[in-house]
Amino acid sequence: MAQRYGEIRARSLVLAAPLSAEDQCIQSMSDASPTKWHLAHTSWFFEAMVLGPLAPGYVPFDERFSYLFNSYYEALGPRHPRPQRGLLTRPTLVQVLAYRAHVDTGVQDFMATCDEMAWRRALPLLTLGLHHEQQHQELILTDILHALSCNPTLPAYQCAAASSHKPALRVAPVTAPLHWVTGRTGTAAIGHDGSGFAFDNETPRHRVLLSPYRMADRLVTCGEYLQFIEDGGYRRPELWLSDGWAAVQANGWSCPLYWLAPHDARAPAGDWQVFGLSGVGALDTSAPVSQVSFYEAAAFAEWAGARLPTEFEWETAFDAPGMTQMTGYAWQWTRSSYGPYPGFHPLAGAAGEYNGKFMVGQMVLRGGSSATPLGHTRPSYRNFFPPGARWQFSGIRLARDA
Amino acid sequence: MAQRYGEIRARSLVLAAPLSAEDQCIQSMSDASPTKWHLAHTSWFFEAMVLGPLAPGYVPFDERFSYLFNSYYEALGPRHPRPQRGLLTRPTLVQVLAYRAHVDTGVQDFMATCDEMAWRRALPLLTLGLHHEQQHQELILTDILHALSCNPTLPAYQCAAASSHKPALRVAPVTAPLHWVTGRTGTAAIGHDGSGFAFDNETPRHRVLLSPYRMADRLVTCGEYLQFIEDGGYRRPELWLSDGWAAVQANGWSCPLYWLAPHDARAPAGDWQVFGLSGVGALDTSAPVSQVSFYEAAAFAEWAGARLPTEFEWETAFDAPGMTQMTGYAWQWTRSSYGPYPGFHPLAGAAGEYNGKFMVGQMVLRGGSSATPLGHTRPSYRNFFPPGARWQFSGIRLARDA
Amino acid sequence: MAQRYGEIRARSLVLAAPLSAEDQCIQSMSDASPTKWHLAHTSWFFEAMVLGPLAPGYVPFDERFSYLFNSYYEALGPRHPRPQRGLLTRPTLVQVLAYRAHVDTGVQDFMATCDEMAWRRALPLLTLGLHHEQQHQELILTDILHALSCNPTLPAYQCAAASSHKPALRVAPVTAPLHWVTGRTGTAAIGHDGSGFAFDNETPRHRVLLSPYRMADRLVTCGEYLQFIEDGGYRRPELWLSDGWAAVQANGWSCPLYWLAPHDARAPAGDWQVFGLSGVGALDTSAPVSQVSFYEAAAFAEWAGARLPTEFEWETAFDAPGMTQMTGYAWQWTRSSYGPYPGFHPLAGAAGEYNGKFMVGQMVLRGGSSATPLGHTRPSYRNFFPPGARWQFSGIRLARDA
Amino acid sequence: MAQRYGEIRARSLVLAAPLSAEDQCIQSMSDASPTKWHLAHTSWFFEAMVLGPLAPGYVPFDERFSYLFNSYYEALGPRHPRPQRGLLTRPTLVQVLAYRAHVDTGVQDFMATCDEMAWRRALPLLTLGLHHEQQHQELILTDILHALSCNPTLPAYQCAAASSHKPALRVAPVTAPLHWVTGRTGTAAIGHDGSGFAFDNETPRHRVLLSPYRMADRLVTCGEYLQFIEDGGYRRPELWLSDGWAAVQANGWSCPLYWLAPHDARAPAGDWQVFGLSGVGALDTSAPVSQVSFYEAAAFAEWAGARLPTEFEWETAFDAPGMTQMTGYAWQWTRSSYGPYPGFHPLAGAAGEYNGKFMVGQMVLRGGSSATPLGHTRPSYRNFFPPGARWQFSGIRLARDA
Incomplete structure (x- = not known):
């Protein structure tokens, strides 16, 4: 655990490294x-959930x-009010990095010295904290990409050669003709099967x-x-949900959030381009579309004579x-609203606010994106965002009635 | 059909009758x-869906x-933009009533004279139009109640004795101890069973x-x-969904939308009161609570150690x-988001916009209220509103895992 | 006074007469x-300022x-909150008319029976009340014109033949070449000279x-x-103040608020038209422009190589x-902000809120419009509106440095 | 000029020095x-007004x-849209500092080598640019103070000992009884008298x-x-202008913008405190009140039985x-709206947008504050802000009719 803790925590700093204060x-x-807030908040999570309640003598x-x-x-x-997080120039980045180190030391000390009883209580929370950290690692990327997109000079998060966030084994996709795979029908088991970590919202497993x-x-x-x-597509109301x-x-x-139409003043070119973590590049027609909202995904599906899959179809x-x-490519909007599974109960304590209280007004996304830390997702993983959210690495998979 | 058409259309005018221009x-x-807009819009529906396309020689x-x-x-x-409907002093009420009469004459003439082919096309649309009219009859009541509630003098829609909208056979409820009824489990058939009218959103029937x-x-x-x-309850965040x-x-x-706390300046009294279609009256503790949002319904259920039923549980x-x-008492918020049933297809033509395009961001309510026209609902009927909507006759039924 | 009271009060009803409830x-x-609110508010003014404080036994x-x-x-x-005045369907128009009659009876009785002392106190307030009523008579017209302009059918307040609000002696203007009249310079006396009624904001007279x-x-x-x-003009920022x-x-x-460009969908025509109290008519190029904001007036003056006059130049x-x-044609925007004259003191009592508390953020208009009751204005009269207000009969007179 | 240019430009960097990137x-x-934007914009001013038009061969x-x-x-x-200036993380601070150096080199080169004709055209613009820079020096302080005040930890701009922005000779005020000084009456000359620099809005001098x-x-x-x-004072509407x-x-x-009431959670204390450039300190009852709006200044004057002076009274x-x-203490709100003097003409060219286009909707402040660069103000200097602005070093001087 100590090693895994160290690796995941370090990964956040790697992601922040290309960015100035x-x-x-x-x-x-x-x-x-x-970014700085993400770095601090993920540390706070360990402090508030583990060190404060369980580590005697821990000094914040x-x-x-x-x-x-x-x-x-x-x-x-x-x-602190959410819309004002950008006003926190103090603590400085340096202070936040010191905060991270302080918490890391506290956690490592705790893990090295705690008794069996404390360990049993801490382990699920430490595990949760690391998955939480990984979620914020993706948000670090999606949020800074949005911030950089607001700069008319469209600066790159990092140059293409250095793109450490792209897993080496994910090769550039080549567009093959789309095939329709027939899904299993009848009753299917949905939700986490019990081996390894899962968030509470993936349970209980049910049919x-x-x-x-x-x-x-x-x-x-x-x-x-x-x-x-x-x-x-963007001018035909009959393709769209009313909202x-x-x-x-x-x-x-x-067009999708980060597409630049031909002759966009910010980076003039004769053809469509896309702004991404490596800056502005030509539109790759074979790459999965990303940064679209649920509304756009649903309208595209309607245009294509198809529909979006339910989260149950997807998982099955x-x-x-x-x-x-x-x-590993893009989160995939499903036609399922984010709600509780039958018999769902949130975790006890403060961690119970992690997922359950957001179960209204959002749509489920499944899969995982090129910005998702490797190993962070599962077939039963339920990501969720409001239907109008566009700044995530969110794409489209089609389904049809058979 | 002609008789049913006449009765339902007349009912709208009865509901409008207590109101001044x-x-x-x-x-x-x-x-x-x-109200005037409802009266005109329901007439426009017959004109746009039936008379215009199918009645040769009809003059708008x-x-x-x-x-x-x-x-x-x-x-x-x-x-016309929806938020500006209240600016339409012209056409006057008198003109709108003449419009209704003009459309009614057109429809009755059409029904009396059309050929078999036209009738086959018109019948589903006429039927839809009457159910549409009934939906707006409930909205006439909920909307005027909201309008009157904005008047600091809290005028009554009509005096209690004249409450024609209350069906005679619905007796005042007496609070009996709540009992938990065990639902059928396993597979259940959901959706309209094919006999009689249903909206497209109640189909296809599925398990x-x-x-x-x-x-x-x-x-x-x-x-x-x-x-x-x-x-x-209203001060404890742990009971509430985040939104x-x-x-x-x-x-x-x-408190619920139309409750008046003790000593409210608009109608001073020592105890809680409720504003309703008959004006301000004492809170009847045995009556079903109404005019609450989904958020309030969910928070109440959490407080009560229960939950809201899914729409499938409710129907079963x-x-x-x-x-x-x-x-007949109050619409009942379910824990189900409003979405398409498996294999759902909207109606063809303009009527296809009736239900399908609203299938995101809303919650399903089941049942029917004291303001719902008698005979308008069915077990498979799916009403829907955004989770924050409070101005409907919307109440709470609890459920629990068994 | 009794006669004058009756005449002015009756005039408000004449103005409301073409309008439905x-x-x-x-x-x-x-x-x-x-309109109904204006009719009630002007009555309330007499009730609150005169009858309540001064008429013993008056029953509201x-x-x-x-x-x-x-x-x-x-x-x-x-x-009652200002933006919600349109929700007051009750009291009904009939009740408001009864309220007017009740107040009128009260005032006439009071005038017929009060003693000398009460009369001395009441006379200035009654006089103020009648000037107040006249101000609202103009607002009845400007406000209903705005309301009718929001209706896509652009209904007329009244047909042209019946335009009772146009004074008979004001002939249609003929465009003569504009001449520049040289103003008197040096010291000039400004403000009300003491004979007859004036609002407090026209005093003290000063140089x-x-x-x-x-x-x-x-x-x-x-x-x-x-x-x-x-x-x-509307595309050249160099002509405009920043705001x-x-x-x-x-x-x-x-273009001005009520102009319709050629081919406007609401009343298609090949040329410019103007919506007014008589409905839509061809643009009369010789008529004074009206319904422009201070911003537009100032931009026009800049374009014309001139400027707007100060209120002191205008009065002189x-x-x-x-x-x-x-x-008698249009209120005339001046280059003067609305502020207190040297030594200004508001009236005592509630009437002190009439003018003084609005002396920031507004511009002075001078003159009077075709909608202003005859005899209501004076050379020293100071009308005032925010610089962006466009729904008044507000036009432009140019000035230049000599 | 070269020396003065260097000194004033360097001063901006001194003001920015206590601040992190x-x-x-x-x-x-x-x-x-x-702050970074101020540093760049003031450099842009010299580039756009002087180097671009007048320095042959200057490379941006x-x-x-x-x-x-x-x-x-x-x-x-x-x-770039004004509300999004805070999103410009690029150019970085380092790049902006390089930009400043680049412009400074360009200007110094230009001054050393330009011919007589160019010098005559450049001198007024260089002078204007330096006064412009000084205005932004005050804004650097007022804007960062506002930004820091949004941080719940209320960090200081710099510790008290280092307060370089306080001129050494301005001693802490001691409250003496207020005396009323009788002003000169009759005609008075207003506006810049022609010696030394003045903005266009201080002219022409007139009586x-x-x-x-x-x-x-x-x-x-x-x-x-x-x-x-x-x-x-803050609960009595009769003291306030309506807006x-x-x-x-x-x-x-x-209370004023940066006052902390006793027991404020951000810096608990038993008595009133004030947040300022040196952080939170006890309220100094003898210091001039600052960071109040025109509205508050006018309400205070009303409460005190006085009024605010006109800008003409103040100057005289x-x-x-x-x-x-x-x-040197605080800008002083006057009762004068900001408008053009008789015969006013803006500067020719782009510099004409400096002052004139803002002459509506604002109030004049006179004097100068503890944050104003020494030597930057004059008796005829006209500062201006909207009446609701509170984040400047703006205070109150009373006047009365004699």
């Missing part, structure tokens, strides 16, 4: 958080940090009934999405023969 | 519509009405798997809800022995 | 008020009206120093304003030989 | 700008900076007529303002015997 301080919208780094870096845990007291369906064997590509655009069409009109959406088809790109 | 003109929030009452009284049908052209559950045999009463309030707690704080909610338990108040 | 109920923006029509129809007098207690200037002998015409539009340019961009202004030039259209 | 990047409200540091760092000059092209008045010989102290608070009272209610104002009384604290 200025970059790490800003907040470009209230849904996103500064700074009493005020429990106010500054609590995200949304009502049980753990009042907290659902599935109607006959087929699912695409790969994600929708940028090239396919471009056809949707060129066919007037989606309202969002298109209110926000002037005409995870290891179907021929299925590709289920994880 | 001024009352019928105003719009108190963008979610609500003026006023060409401009298709712009003014289209609600949300993109396929039928542009329309779901139900985990063991129990459901309360009656609705939560005002007296029980008062206990929740007095136990600090619900945000709504409580942003809007200062402290509809005719369980001992179950009461399933319809 | 529905028309009189709505509020199209928070700056405007419903309805105690709740002091809450409903107080406009902004903090000293007279809390009041100012005027630099040499010239002032246009007539108002800017619609034809001249059209040249400004056609010369790109004005921001308003142009935020609101998409491209009021009766200069050759000067025309000083009153 | 993170501090210099953030923007806490749209009215304020990041980065073409994109003319978009990023133009503040509001429409004539100089489009620009005004002054009514008899008296003016307080010192500023209102924090102790006096505390009496206003304790006497219910001011609306601001009090909408924003919950109950500048050197009256016995008058103190006219500059």
Whole structure:
């Protein structure tokens, strides 16, 4: 555990490393958080959940940090307003890094010295804290990408050669013709099967009934999405859910969040381009489309004569023969609202606020993206965002009734 | 059909009758519509869906009405902005009543003279139009109640003695101890069974798997809800979904929408009162609580150590022995997000926008209220509103895992 | 006084007469008020300022009206929120008319029977009340015109033949070449000279120093304003004050408030038209432009190589030989902010809130419009509105340094 | 000139020196700008106004900076939206400092080598640029103070001992009884007298007529303002202008912007404290009150039975015997709206946008504050802010009719 703790914690700093102190301080919208805040909040999580309650004699780094870096845990007291996280120039980045080191020392000491009883209580929370850290590692990338996209010079997070966040083994996709894989029907077991870690929202494992369906064997590509655009996809209300069409009109959406139309003043070119962690590059028509909202995913599916899969269909088809790109490319919007499984109970204590209280108004995404830490996801993993969220690495997989 | 058409159409005018032309003109929030607009829009529905396409020689009452009284049908052209419906002093109420008469004459003529082919096409649309009219009959009541509630003098829609909207056979409830009825488990058939009318969103009929559950045999009463309030229900974040707690704080909610706390300046009294269609009256602790949002329903259930039923549990338990108040008292929030059933397809043509495009961001309510026209609901009927909506006759039924 | 009271009070009803109860109920923006509210508020003014304090035994029509129809007098207690005046369907128009009659009877009785002492106290307040009523008579017209302009059918307040609000002797203007009249310079006396009624904000009379200037002998015409539009006036930031340019961009202004560009969908025509109290009519290029904001007036003046006059220049030039259209056509934006004259003191009591507390953030308009009751204005009269207000009969007179 | 240029430019860096790169990047409200932005914008001013037009062969540091760092000059092209200045983490602070050096080198080279003709054109613009730089030096302090005040830990800009921005000779004020100094009446000359630099808005010099008045010989102290608070000043609408009272209610104002009431959670203490550039300190009742809006200044004056002076009274009384604290303590709100002097003409070219286009909706402040660079102000200097602005070093001087 000590080794795993050290590795995962270090990974956050690697992700922050290409960014200046200025970059790490800003907040470009209230849904996103500064890098520095992520670094501090993930440390606070260990302090508040493990060290404070379980490590006798632990001295907090700074009493005020429990106010500054609590995200949304009502049980753990009042907290700094979310939209003002970008105003926290103090503590400085240097101080936050010291805070991380202080917490890390505390956790390592605790693990080395605690008794059996404390260990039994701490282990699930430490494990939760590391998965929590990994979730924020992805958010560090999605949030800074949004922040950089607000700069008219469109600076890169890091140059392409150094793209440490891309796993070496994920090769560039080549567009093959899309095939429809027939899913298993009848009753299927859904949810975490009990081996290894899972969040509470993946439980209890239960059975659902599935109607006959087929699912695409790969994600929708940028090239396919471009056809949707060129066919007037963003101008045809009949393709959209009502809330989606309202969002298109209110926000002037005409393409995925980080696409640059030809002749965009910020990086003039004759053709479509995409802004990403490596800066602006030509649109790769064979790459999975990403940074689309649920509304756009649903409209695309309607245009394509298909639909989005339910989260149950997705989970059941995870290891179907021929299925590709289920994880490591883009999170995949499902047609399922995020709600509790039958018999769901949140964790006890403050950790009970982790997932359960968000179970309304959001849609489930499955899979995992190129920004997701390797090994962080599972077939039963349930990611969730509001249907209008566009700044995640969120893409589209199609399904159909069989 | 002609007789049924006449009866249902006349019913709308009966509901509008207690209201002055001024009352019928105003719009108190963008979610609500003026009575006059409801009267015109329901007529426009027959004109746009039936008379225009199918009745040769039909002359529209006023060409401009298709712009003014289209609600949300993109396929039928542009329309007056929803938040500005209250600015339409012209056409006057008198003109709108003439419009209704014009459409009614057109429909009755059409029914009397059309050929077999036209009749086959028209019948489902006429039927849909009458169910549509009944839905708006309930909205006439909920919307005017909201409008009147914005008046500091709290005027009554009509005096209690005249309450024609209350069906004679629904007796005042007496609070009996709540009993838990055990639901059927295993696979259950859900959705419209094919006999009689149903909206497209109730189809296709399909099977779901139900985990063991129990459901309360009656609705939560005002007296029980008062206990929740007095136990600090509106001040305890741990009871609330995150979005619900945000709504409580942003809007200062402290009781159901139309409750008046003791000593409210608008109608001073020593105890709790409720504003309703008959004006202000003493809180009836044995009556089902109403005008609560999904957020409040969910928080109450949490406080009560229970949960809300899914729409599938509700539908399956509809005719369980001992179950009461399933319809005719208050719509009942379920824990189910409003989405498509497996294999769902919207109706063809403009009517396809009736239900399907709203299948995101809303919660399903089941049952029917004291304001719902008699005979309008079914066990498979799916009403839906956003989780923060409070101005409907929406109440609470509890469920539990068995 | 009794006769004058009766005449002025009756005039308000004449102005309301073309409007249905529905028309009189709505509020199209928070700056405007419903006709019915104007009718009630002007009655409340007499009740609150005269009858309540001075008429022994006067019984208020309805105690709740002091809450409903107080406009902004903090000293007279809390009041209904301004943006919600349009929700007051009750009291009905009929009840408000009864309220007017009740107050009128009370006032006439009081005038007939009060003693000398009471009369001395009441006379200035009654006089103020009648001038107040006249101000609201103009607002009845400007507010209903705005409300009707929000209806896509653009209904007329009344047909042209019946335009009772147009004074018979004001002939249609003919565009003569504009002449520059040289103003008197040196010290000039400003403010009310003491004979007859004046508001407190016109006092004390005092002297100012005027630099040499010239002032246009007539108002800017619609034809001249059209040249400004056609010369790109609304697209050239260099002509605008910074706040004005921001308003142009935020609101998409491209012409005066009630102008319809050629081919406007609401009333298609090949040329420019104007919506007014008589409905839509062809643009009269010789008529004074109206319904422009201070920002537009200032931009036009800049475009014309001129400027707006100060209120002191305007007042001094009021009766200069050759000067025309000083009153009865359109209020005339001046370059003067609305502030207190040296030595200004508001009236004592509640009437002190009439003018003084608004002396920041507004610009002075002088003159009077075609909607202003005859005899209501004076050379020293100071009207005032925020610089972005466009719904008044507000036009442009140019000035230049000599 | 070269020496003066160097000194003033260096001063900006001295002011920025206590701040980290993170501090210099953030923007806490749209009215304020990041320190880094100030450093870049003031450099851009010399580049855009002098080097670009007049220095042959000057190569801009980065073409994109003319978009990023133009503040509001429409004539100089489009620009980055003001509310998003805080998102510019790139260019980094280091790059901005290099930009400053690049511009400084360019300007010094230009001054050393330009011909007589170029010098005559450049000198007024260089002079303007230095005064512009000094204005931004004060804004650097006011804006960072606001940003730091948003941090719940209330960090100090710099520790008290190092307070380099406080001029050595300004001793701490001791509250003497306030005396009323009688002003000169009759005609008075107003505006810049022609010797030395002045902004265009201080011209032309002209005469005004002054009514008899008296003016307080010192500023209102924090102790006096505390009496206003304790006497219910923020709860008594009769003391406030209408817009001011609306601001009090909408924003919950109950004391000057940076005052901390006793027991404020951010820095608990038993008595009032003030947050300032040196952090939180005890309220000094003898110090001039600062960081109040015009609304608060006017309400205080009303409470004190006095009024605010006009800008003409203030300027005329500048050197009256016995008058103190006219500059160097706090800007002093006047009762004068910011408008053009008779015969005013803005500068030619882009510099014409410096002052003139803001002449509506703002109030004039006179004097100068402890944050104003020494030597930057004059008796004729006209500062201006909207009446609700509170984040400047803005205080109160009283006046009365004599």
